[in-house]
Amino acid sequence: TSGIDLDVLARNKYDLRKALAGLVRDLRGERENDNYQALFASDAQSFATNSDMAMIFDETSYAYNQPYAGSTKFNKHYTTLIGDLKAEGEEFDCAVYLDRHEKVRYWIRNVENKRTSFWLQLPTGKFYPDFVAMLEDGRILVIEYKGAHLYEQEAPKRQIGDVWAEASG
Numbered sequence: 475t476s477g478i479d480l481d482v483l484a485r486n487k488y489d490l491r492k493a494l495a496g497l498v499r500d501l502r503g504e505r506e507n508d509n510y511q512a513l514f515a516s517d518a519q520s521f522a523t524n525s526d527m528a529m530i531f532d533e534t535s536y537a538y539n540q541p542y543a544g545s546t547k548f549n550k551h552y553t554t555l556i557g558d559l560k561a562e563g564e565e566f567d568c569a570v571y572l573d574r575h576e577k578v579r580y581w582i583r584n585v586e587n588k589r590t591s592f593w594l595q596l597p598t599g600k601f602y603p604d605f606v607a608m609l610e611d612g613r614i615l616v617i618e619y620k621g622a623h624l625y626e627q628e629a630p631k632r633q634i635g636d637v638w639a640e641a642s643g
Contacts, residue, residue: 507597531606537588548573552582559583565604568619572607578615581607592616594634601631614642 483490531552538557542548544566548556550573560566572581584591586602593600603618618635620628 503598509597531582531590535590536582537590538583538585542583546570550578550580552580556583557585564621565619568605568617572605572617577609577611579608579610581605584616594631594638596630596634601634603635 533553536553536555536557538555540558542556542559542561544559544561546561546566548569556569559569569581569583572578582605584603584606587600591602592606593602595601601618603616605617605619607615607617609615616635616638618628618631620631
């Protein structure tokens with residue numbers, strides 16, 4: 475109806491298909507985000523946590539991609555091996571801080587996309603915080619470290635983290 479000849483459409487069918495797939499993907503993303511935000515707008519005060527689906531961390535089920543190979547010895551990591559932690563950088567510095575903090579009983583490097591890892595739901599998938607720690611008073615602390623330059627784009631993670639923190643106490 476827009477005056478494009480059939481032979482032109484036929485020649486460009488792959489580009490057209492790619493453009494339509496992108497449009498559908500964008501529309502689905504908007505729908506997912508809108509539905510996710512509607513949960514917070516209508517029902518955020520009634521979010522709750524319970525121990526029915528508690529995470530159990532143990533040496534035999536701790537899954538990771540690469541073992542930590544740095545020279546710093548960690549004394550409070552929950553398992554003997556530490557997964558997916560580089561021997562330098564901001565997340566490494568955060569791990570050192572946790573390991574040396576007097577109020578941390580033990581901590582674990584939370585590895586993305588593993589069945590036994592802790593996660594929170596985002597509009598587009600699961601969010602795996604960097605660390606989970608048990609404090610000396612028995613409370614659980616979940617830590618996601620991000621540089622200041624990523625603050626704005628991480629708003630959905632902050633939002634679900636705030637709701638989870640409030641609901642879990």
